Amino acid sequence: MTNEPSRPGPYRGESGGDSGGRRRSASTRLLRYGFNDPATASRLLAAEELGELGTDAVLLDALGATADPDLALLGLIRLVEAQPDETARRTLLRTVGSAKPLRDRLLGVLGASEALGDHLATHAGDWQSLAVYESADLNPGVADFEAALADVRDPDALRVGYRRAMLTIAARDVCGTADFVQNAAELTDLATATLRRALALAEADAPEDAAACRLAVIAMGKAGGRELNYVSDVDVIFVAEAVGDTEEAPAVQAATRLAAHLMRICSDPTAEGTIWPVDANLRPEGRNGPLVRTLSSHLAYYQRWAKTWEFQALLKARPVAGDAALGAAYCQALEPMVWQVSERENFVPDVQQMRRRVIAEIPAGQRERQLKLGPGGLRDVEFAVQLLQLVHGRGDTTLRSSTTLVAVDALATGGYVGRQDAAALDASYRFLRTMEHRIQLHKLRRTHLVPEDEADLRRLGRGVGFRAEPVTELTRAWKRHASVVRRLHEKLFYRPLLDAVAQLAPGETGLSLDAARLRMEALGYADPSSALRHLEALASGVSRKAAIQRTLLPVLLGWFADSADPDAGLLNFRKVSDALGKTPWYLRLLRDEGAAAENLARVLSAGRLAPDLLLRAPEAVALLGGPEGLAPRGSRALTQEVLAAVRRAESAEAAVDAARGVRRRELFRTAAADLIGAYGTEGLPAHEDPAPSVDRVGEAISDVNAAAIAGTLRAATRARWGDELPTRFAVIGMGRFGGREMGYGSDADVLFVHEPREGVDEGEANKAAFAVATELQRLLQLPSTDPPLLIDTDLRPEGKSGPLVRTLSSYRAYYRRWSAVWESQALLRARPVAGDEELGARFIELIDPLRYPEDGPGEDAVREIRRLKARMEGERLPRGADPTTHVKLGRGGLSDVEWTVQLLQLRHGSCIPQLRTTSTRPALAAALEAGLIDGEDAEVLDAAWLLATRVRNAVMLVRGRPGDTFPSEARELAAVGRYLGYEPSSSAGQAEIGASGEVLEDYRRTTRRARAVVDRLFYED
Incomplete structure (x- = not known):
């Protein structure tokens, strides 16, 4: 124990001062010893049950060394009171007063465990089991515990014997004569002896069943790894074979009765409580499968049906009771399957998905207190270690240990984990497991939650060695170790691969290229040979650049492997690194700003558009350093920047290049923020509200395109007329541009x-207006590797047959005389985007009466709108396109929703000002507020519009070219699913099943509901 208090003088019978002063002095001294209730402690120490021992300073010293001196003192009083006669009391008190080993053991247990104090108060003679302090007693094994339980003849006696043996384990634990590893191993050995004795009792009760079968008990989980807690479920699998002439079916039935009886003996409550639940749910088919199977039946199941997690569980399988030869045969037969599981398709995603599922199932409010399941908890260590074992243990048998810390040491010895990382993981795992043991020891309850009560935290802190400020020191140490575990959990999935590649050299012994290639393949890389070449190119050598890459790549590999296309992520990272490798800030940014490295990995592995933009402007990596770099700039700031760049350019072509450079950077900023989730949708399931992302993407893209057009317009003007045209000129945005709803394509x-x-x-x-409009189009169509900004002027009066540009008065005359209903509808989205602001405002004044007619459209106009919509559905949908998944023209897609909303605007915009907006979602919200549509219908239409827009954006991000249908290629479809918030499937064929199935099904369901609303509101009203 650390920081023990200095030994004070006598706490009672002091001379001098009044009695109140003496009481205060005694209380102060007791507080220094760690008592929380000095008044009660003083009364108990003076109790006649303790006699002269109550005045003995050695007792106070021993109590002060316990986790909870108050609890220890109370437990001692109860134990003394429980003794059957005066002779037994005197023997106990004399032994406690004179035998330091016994005193430390007994009081240590009483101060740490209320439950074991209850046991001693009930079984008053069991304290004597703590009196032995022989060297052989320090590390008892299964045989020792079997001998201690040999005389047990019934379940109650087994429970008493189990607790008596646990007393000795707990005593060695709290006194520090056995560390966590020894403690867990002893608890497991005691459990093994208990299972064997329970099986013997079951066989004695049914000798005919015992004669008919061979039954082996296989320990799993912590029991298999010799890592049991004080209170754990003991996970087992039962395997049986027939004996002699007994047929298989009757033998299995007999074995099932024995196994069930064994479970009841250990699990059922009696007057002496329970031992622990025996859990057989890790067996084939879980609780739905037979409790006992033959060896051949087990093998058939694992060969044909078993999932990845079942093989991961078998890593800890160990025969512990029953027929030893059968148990050994079981493990020997299944061992090859365990070490081949990493060759399965989607092995790593399966393991990662299982860990995510465990975290997701933690009850609300418990995540931060979970020592076992939460982030930075014990499962993070165990999952990381088991994954590395299963990946590398195929060829390295030294890694095949069922015990976590033994496996950590083997991974470090073999070079799969850095020694410092292994040491840090070992220390943190020991600390967290020790905390877990102390928490469970108090009441012998199965819990992994750090307590919230101050007194419980104080006892826990003292129990793990903190004395000065136990609660504060405990909390600080716990959080530090949890942080270490979380960091190493993220890192260790991938670090060994980099080390293996970096150490490869001709003529060296060690890992072969084939083995390294297999490991990359196990992590989900489709072309491991190319991946290895990229790693060698990035991390080889002794330069500072290579050293930093070796630090970065382990984590980056993990993020790439967690994407739909790890190979593309790694390739793109190499390209960016080659482009920026000599730039001093690049690797420093990635090394020192954790967000930058993770953001870059997500962007590079999420599709083609963002990486292509970044490779044309590698310096944009600097935007990834934090949320401020990903925030949209705003229309005015962008336009000012573009116009300033154009003003500095020497030619119109150079000016357009400058404007394109700003657009390229801003498109990357928007795509990166969208992919990373800076707009609020990263990691959300598909049913969560994605509106912030969709709205901000549309606004950002529309704003940067408006700025690019404004700059190009200035460039087209300056080339011939200087700073001022002989005519005022304005550009009016239409469609999604006018609605600030543009997508990437x-x-x-x-x-x-x-x-x-x-x-x-x-x-x-x-002539001037036509010339500048023509020049504007020409400049925007100059060859470029950037995503094109295509100008479409087909919505002008008379369409392609009409003049490219008109005067305001010409528009007025045309609209007054010739305007068609479709033009009024198209003008609902008209908005000035560039050029002369005053002229743009006057154009809007001109068209407002047209798009918001005072009495709404007549019945003939409404019929014409419906006819045009029906014609568009029949004629414009591409041949062969699936109408249920075409996001623009398909059923319930963008066109359906937008035409429905626009009809409401045409009908009611003159009398409801809130409907006078160019954007779809605000118009739909205004219609809802005005009572033109009910809440359920509005929600259905909004959901469909959002989903279709997101799919459109996702297709462009993933494929690098626009599209209105889902990709047919499996990996691209999986990437679209990732963007939409769908987790990859944990089964084989994840891209096809996870993305194609769930994503398409959800899209069809959403748009089918929307189409039903459109049929009622648009066609039937």
Whole structure:
């Protein structure tokens, strides 16, 4: 024990001062010894049950060394009172007073465990089991515990014998004569002896069953790994064979009766309580499968049906009771299957998915207190170690241990884990397991939650060695170790691969290229040979750059492996590193800013668009350092930057290049933020509200495209007319551009309007306007590797047959005389985006009466709108396209929702100002608020529009080119599913089953509901 208090003077009978002062002095001294209730402690120490021992300073010293001196003193009083006669009391008190080993053991147990204090108070003679202090007693094994239980003849006696043996284990634990590893091994050996004795009792009760079969008990989990807690379920699997002439079926039935009886003996409550539950749910088919199978039946199941997690569980299988030869045969037969499981398709995703599922199932409010299941908990250590064992243990038999810390040491010895990492993991695992043991020891209850009560935390802190400020020191140490575990859990999945690659050299012994290739394949890399070449290129050598890459790559490999396309992520990282390798801030940013490295990994492995943009502007990596770098710039700031860049350019072409550079950077910023989740949707399941991401992406892309057009317009003007055209010129955004709803692959629908300046001939103004509009289009169509910004002017009056640009008065005349209903509908989304702001505002004033008619559209106009919509559905849907999954023109897709909302705007926009918006979702919300649509219908339409928009964005992000249908290629479809928030399936064929099945099913369900609403509101109203 650490920080023991200095030994004070006598605590009673002091001379001098009044009695109150003496009481205060005694209380102060008792507080220094660690008592929490000095008044009660003083009364108990003076109790006649203790006699002269109550005044003995050695008792106070021993109590002060316990986890809870108050609890220890109370337990001692209860034990003395429980003695059957005066002779027994005197023997106990004399032994406690004179035998330090016994005193430390007994009081240590009483101060740590209320439950064992209860046991001693009930079985008053069991304290004598703590009196032995021989060297052989320090590490008892199964044989010792079997001998202690040899005379047991019934379940109650087994429970008493089990607790008596546990007393000795707990005493060695709390006195520090056995560490956590020895303690867990002894608890497991005691459990093994208990299982054997329970089986013997079951066989004695049914000798005919025992004669008919051979039954072996296989320990699993912590029992198999010799890592049991004080209170654990003991996981087992039963295997049986017939004996002699007994047929298989009757033999299995007999074995089942024996196994069930064994479980009841250990698990059922009696007057002496229970020992622990025997859990057989790790058997084939779990609780739905037969309790006992033959060896051949086990083998058939594992060869054909077993899931990855079942082989992971078998890593700890160990025969512990029953027929030893049968148990050994079982483990020997299954061992090859265990060490081949990493060759399964999707092995690593399966293991990772299982860990995520465990975390997700932690009850609300317990996650931060979970020592076992929570992030940074014991399962993080065990999952990481087991994954590394299963990946590397195929070829290295030294890794095949069922005990976690033995496996950690083997991984470090074999070079699969760095020695410092292994030492840190070992220390943190020991600390967390010791905490777990102390928590369970108090009441002998199965719990892994750190207590919240102050007194419980104080006892726990003292129990693990903290004395000065036990609660504060415990909390600080616990959080530190949990942080270490979490960091190493993330790292250890992938670090060994990098070390293996870095150490490869011709003529060296050690890991072969084939073995390294197998390991990469096990982690989900489709082309492990290429992946190894990338790793060698990045991390080989002795330069500082290579050293930093060796630090970064272990974690990056993990993030890549957790994506839909790990190979693409690694390849893109190599390309970016080659482009920026000599830039001093690049690797430093990734090394020192954890967010930057993770963000980069996610962006590089999520599809083609963002990596392609980054490779054309590698310096944009700097945007990934934190949330502020990913925040959208805003329309005004972007336009000012683009115009300034254009002003500095020497030619129109150079000006457009400058504008494209800003657009390229901003598109990357938007795509990166979208992929990383800076807009609020990362990791959300598909049914969560994705609106913030969709809205902000649409606004950001629309704003950067508007800025690029404004800059190009300035460049087109300057080339011939300087800073001012002879006519005012404005660009009006239409469609999704006007609605600020553009996607990554959207065209920019526009109208051009001009008005001659004072004193300028209209013919000259028309020529100038046409020339600048034509030049604007030419400049935007110059060859580029960037995603194109295509200008579409087909929504102008008379369409392709009409003038490219018109004066404001010409628009007025056309709309007054010739305007069709579809034009009024199209103008609902008109918004000035570039050029002369005052002229743009006047254009909007001109068209408002047209798009928001005072009495709404007439019945003929409504029929025409419906006819046009039906015609579009029949004629514009591409041949062969599935109407249930085409996001733009398919049933319940973008067109359905938008035309329904626009009909409401045409009908009611004149009298409901909130409907006068160019954006779909605000218009739908206004219609809901005005009572034009009920809440359920609005929710259905909104959900469909959001999902279709997200799919459209996802397709462009993944494929690097626009599309209105889901990809057919499995890996691309899986990436689209990831973007939409769907976790990969944990079964084989994850891309096809996880993405194609669930994503498409959810999309069809959502849009089918939307189409039903559209049929009622658009076609039937």
